[in-house]
Amino acid sequence: GENVEQHPSTLSVQEGDSAVIKCTYSDSASNYFPWYKQELGKRPQLIIDIRSNVGEKKDQRIAVTLNKTAKHFSLHITETQPEDSAVYFCAANPGGSYIPTFGRGTSLIVHP
Amino acid sequence: SAVISQKPSRDICQRGTSLTIQCQVDSQVTMMFWYRQQPGQSLTLIATANQGSEATYESGFVIDKFPISRPNLTFSTLTVSNMSPEDSSIYLCSANGQGGPRDEQFFGPGTRLTVL
Numbered sequence: 274g275e276n277v278e279q280h281p282s283t284l285s286v287q288e289g290d291s292a293v294i295k296c297t298y299s300d301s302a303s304n305y306f307p308w309y310k311q312e313l314g315k316r317p318q319l320i321i322d323i324r325s326n327v328g329e330k331k332d333q334r335i336a337v338t339l340n341k342t343a344k345h346f347s348l349h350i351t352e353t354q355p356e357d358s359a360v361y362f363c364a365a366n367p368g369g370s371y372i373p374t375f376g377r378g379t380s381l382i383v384h385p
Numbered sequence: 386s387a388v389i390s391q392k393p394s395r396d397i398c399q400r401g402t403s404l405t406i407q408c409q410v411d412s413q414v415t416m417m418f419w420y421r422q423q424p425g426q427s428l429t430l431i432a433t434a435n436q437g438s439e440a441t442y443e444s445g446f447v448i449d450k451f452p453i454s455r456p457n458l459t460f461s462t463l464t465v466s467n468m469s470p471e472d473s474s475i476y477l478c479s480a481n482g483q484g485g486p487r488d489e490q491f492f493g494p495g496t497r498l499t500v501l
Contacts, residue, residue: 305488316477316492317428319386362427366488371416371481373490375428 275300275367279376287384292353294361294379297345302368306339306346309362311378317362321348353383387412387480389493397499398468405464406496408478413458415482419451422475422495431476434461468500 276299286292298306304325309317323330323337323346330337334353339346346365350357360380364373388411398404408417417434432440432453440453455461465472475497481490 307489316494319489319491322489371488371490372418372430372433377427 275303275365275374277363277365277374277376279363279379281379282377283380283382285382285384286353288353288355290353292350292357292381292383294348294363294381295345296347296363296365296376297343298365298374299344300365300367301341301344303365304368305366305373306337307364307366307373308335308337308348309364309375310359311362312359350381353381355383355385357381358383386489387414387491389478389480389491391478391493391496393496394494395497395499397501399501400469402468403464403466404468404498405462406476406478408461408463408480408493410459410480414480415458415487416480417455417461418479418490419453419461419463420477420479420492422477424475428477431463434463465498468498470500473498473500 279296307322308320310320311317321332321335321337323339334351336349360378362378363376366373390409392407419431420428422428430443431446432442434440434453434455436455452464475495477495478493479490481487
């Protein structure tokens with residue numbers, strides 16, 4: 274089955290800095306890569322996703338990149354703000370499956 | 386995106402009892418799922434709730450412990466049976482597939498369960 278590794282487990286940045294979270298996956302047939310943000314005590318929320326036919330996708334201050342050859346994808350947050358503080362989960366849907374395999378999560382702390 | 390609600394939002398239960406968690410989606414969806422999330426941990430899939438047939442359980446989860454119902458395309462229940470303190474966790478339902486199977490998955494607010 275699919276295996277998703279996520280790093281780092283904790284990331285601490287100053288407000289205004291950029292943050293990068295990296296994930297690798299094992300199944301070369303995986304074709305959908307969502308990112309979820311989970312604030313303390315809240316539900317995971319889909320913030321951005323990318324499909325295997327695209328190398329990069331942006332939405333305001335967040336962007337995701339995908340390298341299919343290396344089987345890794347990354348979340349980039351620019352101009353971080355305290356409200357970006359949360360746990361971020363990457364995931365990968367194995368080919369033909371609508372069920373994601375989740376990474377272990379990254380706790381992002383943005384210091385004012 | 387689908388709007389998903391869960392009841393109860395939290396509960397404190399005694400060892401040996403059972404709790405049924407309800408999940409309601411505001412539109413018909415193809416697929417519904419149940420996850421468990423231990424504090425500070427990732428999401429672990431318990432099972433896929435299949436409409437009109439038995440749920441599909443992941444390794445380590447069994448029907449006797451976590452019976453699931455899905456009577457229609459908008460509703461599902463998860464029962465945590467014969468509870469022990471190790472069952473204390475957050476239980477989340479999720480759904481995808483408005484109008485057909487899709488990749489995007491949306492989550493309910495979760496049920497925080499504490500077993501004494």
